[in-house]
Amino acid sequence: MIDYDKIFNSSEVSEESLSPEEGVAAVAVVTAIADSAVEEVDAEILASILWEFEVFEEYSEDEITEIVDRLIGIAEDEGLCCLFNSASEALSDELVLDGFAAGVIVLIDEEELIIPKEKQPYLKKLQEALKIEDEEAEEIIQEVIAAFQEAENEEYFEDEDEEVYESPSDNFTVPIPVDSQQGGKVQSQEGTVGFSDDFGTLFRIDYYPIPLEQLEELEYADREEYFQSILVDKYVPQAIVANVPNAQVKYSEYLEDIMMGSYFVLVDMPHGSTISQQENNGTASRLNAYRGLLGFINADFLYIVSSQRSFLKDENPGSLEEEVEDMKERILEFVETIEFT
Known part of the structure; x- marks a missing residue:
């Protein structure tokens, strides 16, 4: 099993400072890389996910992709622990839950609409590192699942109504x-x-x-x-x-x-x-x-x-x-x- 403590219990911080919005994106990047290699992470896919967040409504998808590319570079050069600690420092109280939600979205199985069992230990460590209570964490997980379900339902009904x-x-x-x-x-x-x-x-x-x-x-x-x-x-x-x-x-x-x-x-x-x-x-x-x-x-x-x-x-x-x-x-x-x- 991967030792997530190396990510969340380090005191190292990146030399590059992050904005609160970049902090949200950084949590998504850390989550995407935690169980895989840096080169396997697709910046454009992550950007398209983050673009759905209200905190990025003023950003274009290209701008978010540039942010994600920069964050991936930090992770590659300085390590996930540095990137996460910088994200944690950058997140305002209002955006901590958004940061956790960004991690949830990256981990969710879109077909089964669940957090896979093997991903749950990481999510628990992320929750603890962001100091989020169990009740709040579960509420966010259910909100993310409900959003996916709603999107699937809309797509289904659009397909049903489409005349060919x-x-x-x-x-x-x-x-x-x-x-x-x-x-x-x-x-x-x-x-x-x-x-x-x-x-x-x-x-x-x-x-x-x-x-x-x-x-x-x-x-x-x-x-x-x-x-x-x-x-x-x-x-x-x-x-x-x-x-x-x-x-x-x-x-x-x-x-x-x-x-x-x-x-x-x-x-x-x-x-x-x-x-x-x-x-x-x-x-x-x-x-x-x-x-x-x-x-x-x-x-x-x-x-x-x-x-x-x-x-x-x-x-x-x-x-x-x-x-x-x-x-x-x-x-x-x-x-x-x-x-x-």
Whole structure:
């Protein structure tokens, strides 16, 4: 058994002083390292745990990660006893219980929602070192377990309520990204599905099976030329310009590192939005919009995933660079929700 007295009964203190908030983080770091090696501790995971604490509400996750990295460095250079004693000195009376809670969260088994038996001796030593009464300690443990249980319940009900669209070709499923209470609609026909609502949200997936012989040819073909011929030369004229005559491609780019090679296109669509705005004379006219397209291949299907950004009557687009990056991000976030089968 590890001798925890070496951590908690030492008089050594780090030369680096800590703030009260850093003291809370230091308890978590000491707890994470106590039964493992320093190099096994993941600073980003610890930071994401600590970010949930109210005492860190003014910190960004990057700032907390920097704090955790610094504390791990102290533990590595000076030892856990130095780091814990500095944490103990730094913790104000109001934050001692938060420090203990940070230790509890690190130790808890998230599946069983218990403190594993082998971790209990450490937790008892931590409790004694922080001079926390048994009743208070048990109350904190139960509060942490209850918080985990509540988070699990929320995730369960979110999953239960989530509606999923299943492609009739059995090649993908995707959570429906629009809400029926906001006018959300799903329009599907062979080879395409669109999701839209009354607020201008639009996501569309077009998909085409690729014959085996063409797939074999694509192994040796120039992917950039292939996608350009599909999106710019065929899809944009047939699916967009045919309905919005003044539409034109504003930007195109081959993305070698995304989806093993993909092609992005931004199309300017004057009066081509899926939503309209009321004019002063009572008539309604369609808003201007940008349409982003991302073409890629998955398994034996060609996919063209698109989204829309509409502009109100007096609203102007940002710079082309900004609009391109925003649209790319929007489409890629949606693509990440698609489960290909």
